[in-house]
Amino acid sequence: MNTRNVGLRTFSLRRRVTLMVILVVGVALLAMAFAVQTAFQLQSARELDRKVEAKLAQLDRVVKVRILHPTDFSAKYSSNGVTVVVRRPDRKLFNYNGEVDSIAELGGRVQLEKPVGFGYSVILLTDSPEPAQNRLRNVLLLVGLGTLGLTVIVLVVSIRLALRPLEVMAGLSRSIALGDRGRRLAPIRTNTELGRTAVAFDQMLDALEGAEAHARASEQQTRRFVADAAHELRTPLAGVQAAAETLVRLGPGAQQDDVERMQVMMVREARRATRLVEDLLALAQIDAGLELRFEAVHLLGLVESEVERLSLLAPSLDVEVSGDDPVVAGDPLRLGQVVGNLLDNARRHASAEGVVHVRVTRYPQHVELVVLDNGPGVPAAERERIFSRLVRLDTARTTGKAGAGLGLSIAKGIARAHGGDLACVEPPAGHRGAAFRLVLPVTTAQDLPTAPIPAVTP
Amino acid sequence: MTRVAAVFQRLFSLSPENGPVSEPARVLVIEDAETIRIAVLAALADAGYAVAGHPDGATLEEELQQFRPDLVVLDVMLPGRDGFALLEVVRRRSEAGVVLLTARDAVSDRLRGLHGGADDYVVKPFELEELVARIGAVLRRLRRVPSVVQVGDLVIDADSGVVLRGSEQIEVTATELRLLGYLAAQRGRVVSKTQILTGVWGYDDYDPNLVEVHVSALRRKLEAYGPRLLQTVRGLGYVLRADES
Missing domain, CATH: 3.30.565.10 (Histidine kinase-like ATPase, C-terminal domain)
Incomplete structure (x- = not known):
């Protein structure tokens, strides 16, 4: 049989789809994380600014009324993420816990230092945004990776489920190739891609098996006919042979009767063989049209x-x-x-x-x-x-x-x-x-x- | 001389109730289809048996007494009493072996025949060679086939290849032994050159000179020790016969 190959490209559907989805989801998650981070930074910076301004306004009002002990002052006015540090005229620094050696040891970010009279000044410290940002990044990372992992798992499972009909087709093809004829996919839905493929597959099997069965039936018929014809021909030929051999065996001393009988048998069997051959030829002619x-x-x-x-x-x-x-x-x-x-x-x-x-x-x-x-x-x-x-x-x-x-x-x-x-x-x-x-x-x-x-x- | 001694022993010791050992085995054929009967009889005669044939079993009892067959070939489908009934008669009244010709290839028929005491069966249509071979096998099993044949003072043992004339051993070639064996099987009966040719050499070679060459070689060896046994019958053929005169 002549075989023409299409050269079907058979990449792994499962791996390709998985990779593509991971790529898309990963990029999307990265972009989202970046956006969230940026927005958070902008938002927190703006918030701080607002807090500092509010604190300044508050301090403007209070400083002029009375001076408390620096520690108390700091304790009273430090709030809401803004620490008020007081610098006395002797340059000593106090926060709400008492005297501190330097600003640096408090951490946080110095927003501004403002003299408030009598040699005092206040330093406004805001909490460093890094820990919050780090927390946010960690959360984002965790959520992102989790999402990605879940996506992969769901994807792999659903692809496997989605591709199961193909495995069924492959299995059926193999079992048919091994001689298990007569089986069909018989798809439940025929309007899907796989449904259409399955219908086409079944039609192909119908056509192939129909042709095969037909060929086998006619071949069998021919074989049986040839066998029958050979058998039928063998009988008269055996008769001719037996008669001829007997004529030789009878030899010179034979009775004329026996000899003639054998001669008649030879002629009769030979004619029977001839008629049979003629009939077989006639049948072959009828078969050929x-x-x-x-x-x-x-x-x-x-x-x-x-x-x-x-x-x-x-x-x-x-x-x-x-x-x-x-x-x-x-x-x-x-x-x-x-x-x-x-x-x-x-x-x-x-x-x-x-x-x-x-x-x-x-x-x-x-x-x-x-x-x-x-x-x-x-x-x-x-x-x-x-x-x-x-x-x-x-x-x-x-x-x-x-x-x-x-x-x-x-x-x-x-x-x-x-x-x-x-x-x-x-x-x-x-x-x-x-x-x-x-x-x-x-x-x-x-x-x-x-x-x-x-x-x-x- | 031990082989020769063995031949003599076999020549004189076998089955005394069947007469002289060198007598050919006797086969009776009961078959209603005339052509088959003629063909079977001719093939059996050719193989060296004494034969008789009948289209039915009406005279079976007399034949068993007069012809005294060593073996009866019975067609199953016969007019009058069928083969199974005749089989019983043969079993009751004689020691003869029985070979059945069954027309139908039916297991039940064959089993019925074998259970009824038949020694073998052949299913029609059969090859004559097969029937003759089976008859030979049954006769050998019944020890009714002499492997030693005596014609006058000539003794031939086809099995051991020993040929004796009087007390002298004659050396013959394998072909000469086959030719002598064939002629001995047909002893007393005139056979044509063609019959010898087909009987000894088969149908595939056809050279009548083969017969003449081997016959004259054989004659030379046989006549070194006595008078002519292998006679020429003018216009017909040859015959192996001890002249009584």
Whole structure:
């Protein structure tokens, strides 16, 4: 088989999507953290400014009223993130806890130093913004990483769930490849991407398995036919061989009787083999498509000439022909073969004082030809099977009158090539023999083709 | 001379009730299909058996007494009494082996035959060679086939390849032994060159000169110790026969 490759790019869907989402979420988180941080800084700076201004305004009002002890002063006015440090004229520094050695040891940020008279000045210290900012950064980092981690987990799980149908498809493909035919995905929803893929997949399987089953069936049929044909051919050939060998063995002292019997057997078996080969060729031709030369055929006339031929073979057989004489479009040689095979079959199975009825009837839509013998008949269960190739019914129907069983298959093939059909039917009331009904399409004069109609393969 | 001694021992010690050992085994064929019967009889005669045939079992009892077969080939599907009924008769009235010809490839038929005392069966359609081989096997099992054949003062043991004329051993080639074995199996019966050719060399070679060359070589060796045994029958062929005169 010719294989053309698409060269499908098969990156890992899961890894690619995960990476992309991590990248996007990470960038988004970073940007958010940066924005929050900046806003916080701006906000806290503005807040401090406001606090310092408010403190200054407060101090402006109070300093002029009374001077407390520096420690008390600091304690009273330090609040709300602003520490008031008092510098005495002796340059000593006090905060709400008492004297301090230097500003530096208090931490915080010096916003301004303002003299308040009498050599005193106040220094406004605000808490350093770093710890708060650090806390914020830590929180942001933690939340960000947490979000990222959660995203990854959710993503991996949901991608796995989302891709599970693909795994199912892959698993099904593998099991089908290993010979487990007949299974299908049968998606619940067909309007999704995976649903459509699954439907396409199932359709492909239907097509492949249908073709495979068909090929296998016809191959099997061919094989069985070849085996049957070989088996059927072996019998007459073995007969010829046995007769010939016996002739040699009988030698010079043989009885003339025995010798002649063997010679007759050789001829008979050889003729049987020849007829079988001819029938097999005819069947092969029907299979390949018969080339029919259509012309107007008078069916009753055709039957009568076949009956005449039959009367030479079986003078004791009583054949009665009756009915209309319709004209059908057909290949006279092939239709003659059909009628001949039916009559042959009837002759073989009719009883000793054989009677065969042939009746031709013209109906509005079709023409019917029924051949009825007075033999043992065909059981209803076998009526389909007798048209299979090389089938012989067991016991009485064929004992001693070996037909290869191809005549009926050939007749049916020809009937179908004519657009008609051949079937073994229930004999009419009062009869117990086998009844065969040939149906052909009815033809009027203007229907008759001038050129051969292309053959129909049955 | 131990091999020769063995041949003599076999020649004189086997189954006294069946008469002289060098007598060929006797096979009766009961088969209604004439062509099959003729073919089977011809093949058995060719293999060296004394044969008789009948289309039915009507005269079976008489044949068992008069023809005294060592083996009976019975078709199962027969007019009148069928093969199974005849099998019982053979079993009751004689020691003969029985080979059945069963038309149907039905296990029940074969089992019925074997349970009824048949020694073997062949399913139709059969190869003649197979039937002859199976008959030979049954006869050997029943010890009714002499491997030693005597014609006049000539003794042939095809199994050990020993050929004696009187008390003298004759050295023969493998082909000559086969030719002599074939002629000995057909002893007393005229066989044509073609029959010898197909019987000894098969159907694939066809050179009548083979027969003449080997026959004259064999004659030279045999006639070194006595009168002619391998006779020419003008226009017909040859026969291995001890002249009584």
